[in-house]
Amino acid sequence: MAEMTEIKKELQQAIIKGKRDAVEPLIQKALADGLNPEEIMNAIMIPAMDVVGEQFSRNEIFLPEMMIAARAMNIGLGILRPMLIAKGVSGRGKVVIGTVKGDIHDVGKNIVSMVLQGAGYEVMDLGIDVPPEKFVEAINQYRPKFVLMSALITLTMSMMGETIKVFQKSGVREKVKVGVGGAPLTQSFADRIGADFYGKDARAAVIKCNELI
Amino acid sequence: MKPRERVLTALKRGIPDKVPWIENDIEEGLQERIMGMTQFTPGELCEKLGMDGFGYHFPMGGQATAGQAMQAAVGFKESYYYPKKVTFDFVPPWIAEMGVIPETGRTFIKQGLLTSNDSLKLFNEYLPDPDHPARYEQVSKWIDKFKGDYAVFARIRLGSASTLESMGLVEFAYNVYDNPDLIKEIHRRFSEWSAKVVEHLNQMDFDYYWANDDHADTKSTWMSREQYLEFFLPYQKIVAKAIKKPWVFHSDGNLLPIIDDLLTLGMNGIHPIQPAAMNIKQIKAKYGNRVCILGNIDLDYTLTLGTPDEVDKEVKERIAAAGPGGGYIVTSANSLTDYCKTENVWAMASAIKKYGKYPLDPNLLK
Numbered sequence: 090m091a092e093m094t095e096i097k098k099e100l101q102q103a104i105i106k107g108k109r110d111a112v113e114p115l116i117q118k119a120l121a122d123g124l125n126p127e128e129i130m131n132a133i134m135i136p137a138m139d140v141v142g143e144q145f146s147r148n149e150i151f152l153p154e155m156m157i158a159a160r161a162m163n164i165g166l167g168i169l170r171p172m173l174i175a176k177g178v179s180g181r182g183k184v185v186i187g188t189v190k191g192d193i194h195d196v197g198k199n200i201v202s203m204v205l206q207g208a209g210y211e212v213m214d215l216g217i218d219v220p221p222e223k224f225v226e227a228i229n230q231y232r233p234k235f236v237l238m239s240a241l242i243t244l245t246m247s248m249m250g251e252t253i254k255v256f257q258k259s260g261v262r263e264k265v266k267v268g269v270g271g272a273p274l275t276q277s278f279a280d281r282i283g284a285d286f287y288g289k290d291a292r293a294a295v296i297k298c299n300e301l302i
Numbered sequence: 303m304k305p306r307e308r309v310l311t312a313l314k315r316g317i318p319d320k321v322p323w324i325e326n327d328i329e330e331g332l333q334e335r336i337m338g339m340t341q342f343t344p345g346e347l348c349e350k351l352g353m354d355g356f357g358y359h360f361p362m363g364g365q366a367t368a369g370q371a372m373q374a375a376v377g378f379k380e381s382y383y384y385p386k387k388v389t390f391d392f393v394p395p396w397i398a399e400m401g402v403i404p405e406t407g408r409t410f411i412k413q414g415l416l417t418s419n420d421s422l423k424l425f426n427e428y429l430p431d432p433d434h435p436a437r438y439e440q441v442s443k444w445i446d447k448f449k450g451d452y453a454v455f456a457r458i459r460l461g462s463a464s465t466l467e468s469m470g471l472v473e474f475a476y477n478v479y480d481n482p483d484l485i486k487e488i489h490r491r492f493s494e495w496s497a498k499v500v501e502h503l504n505q506m507d508f509d510y511y512w513a514n515d516d517h518a519d520t521k522s523t524w525m526s527r528e529q530y531l532e533f534f535l536p537y538q539k540i541v542a543k544a545i546k547k548p549w550v551f552h553s554d555g556n557l558l559p560i561i562d563d564l565l566t567l568g569m570n571g572i573h574p575i576q577p578a579a580m581n582i583k584q585i586k587a588k589y590g591n592r593v594c595i596l597g598n599i600d601l602d603y604t605l606t607l608g609t610p611d612e613v614d615k616e617v618k619e620r621i622a623a624a625g626p627g628g629g630y631i632v633t634s635a636n637s638l639t640d641y642c643k644t645e646n647v648w649a650m651a652s653a654i655k656k657y658g659k660y661p662l663d664p665n666l667l668k
Binding site: 218 | 401403405406408410427467471472474476477478479519520521522523525526559578601602603606607639640641
């Protein structure tokens with residue numbers, strides 16, 4: 090048990106510090122010691138990314154540290170995923186994400202995407218300037234739990250509402266939870282267009298998704 | 303005071319006759335809406351708005367371009383040397399794969415291309431010769447022709463935005479740990495290019511420069527203070543040392559984690575104090591004795607979605623917060639974009655005229 094705790098600490102630190110080369114040997118050691126993949130993901134790796142997310146939201150670490158931690162996490166998830174699928178264990182679920190039509194900004198969307206992956210979600214990133222129909226196509230194809238939309242400028246915020254209307258017309262609105270984010274957005278705007286939630290930053294988006302799973 | 307003197311007085315933290323108004327950019331579609339025509343001089347736009355200076359770019363000589371005309375790579379060198387439309391910009395191209403939205407013509411960066419040591423060879427392919435005389439000669443003619451009494455600026459970069467955009471933020475983040483020398487080499491090359499450009503600009507009749515280098519979003523800077531000191535500041539200094547005129551530094555977002563170090567570059571003004579990220583009253587109180595404050599008229603709501611009355615109220619509040627003692631220039635909290643409501647731009651013009659006269663109205667300050 091003492092050994093398991095040691096591995097847990099080491100693997101968590103490897104993810105928190107973004108030490109990608111250390112992740113695989115530590116996961117192999119944990120598996121050899123009898124931990125199952127689900128436990129490794131849920132009890133060790135996801136809590137490590139929670140620590141990273143909290144440090145990032147408090148400005149104790151910055152983008153480079155958050156990104157290398159997410160990269161290390163994704164390496165770990167890549168190793169565990171085939172085992173989890175073979176055991177019929179799904180992760181936290183799929184998320185379709187994109188910047189809405191007319192908007193070409195992707196920095197915020199990319200950060201949210203990385204943090205979500207780090208938190209155990211499978212992310213389908215549709216990119217920028219995504220028309221409503223492309224979101225609908227992705228919902229039908231991937232069957233995600235969440236659709237997250239980003240807009241950085243007020244010009245394109247209204248496209249979020251338009252996209253939700255297209256979801257309704259296409260009969261997919263009830264199949265997904267819709268989250269929105271971006272610098273000019275507010276909770277009241279999200280309420281007005283009928284989104285399920287607003288995330289003021291990447292960490293908030295993950296917390297909202299976790300609550301709504 | 304003439305507009306030029308008004309701007310330069312405020313940039314030197316003095317008290318002009320009234321709070322000046324300048325913008326880092328006015329997108330060309332909005333310029334045309336303001337003017338009600340497609341061909342006009344920079345001075346005519348300033349006169350119509352009551353603005354004190356200009357720089358950036360104008361539809362004159364061609365057709366209005368959507369957005370901020372981000373620099374595309376293909377054919378960039380020739381269009382840089384021989385600009386057809388009136389421009390005062392001296393920024394390097396992004397070394398990136400560019401995309402364009404067909405419906406609007408807005409260009410955007412699909413992907414940065416400086417991601418490895420091998421990719422450094424792209425600098426030769428993309429960067430124009432900073433000593434090529436043609437652009438300087440052409441822009442000098444435009445300054446002679448259009449300057450009048452206005453404060454005219456050149457937009458430049460310190461190299462930081464060029465580095466971040468040409469790498470991509472994700473590649474930048476990884477390489478802080480994987481290949482730190484790559485980031486430093488990229489920044490050094492962009493900064494040395496800008497420093498050479500600035501040496502030429504120093505000989506021209508510009509009144510000041512406006513360096514555009516985003517470092518942050520509303521949450522924080524994209525790098526820690528330690529990373530700023532290691533990867534950015536030493537290279538920014540290459541450009542700052544070459545500058546022999548007053549200058550303004552621009553970065554969106556929350557600069558608080560690096561602001562004390564940033565100010566060691568010796569700029570005269572800091573812009574745009576984005577309201578979602580920083581409080582202008584606090585910035586003025588803490589840094590107003592070191593640097594002129596520019597900006598803070600909100601673009602996320604007020605100018606783009608708000609009403610003229612809300613614009614009036616915000617301009618009044620900002621002048622009351624940052625105007626006392628001088629050293630404040632009104633500008634939008636980034637630039638006047640195509641999607642600003644035209645009536646709100648007029649409301650901004652009228653509010654600056656109404657509230658900006660020194661000595662400021664004591665009722666304003668209550």
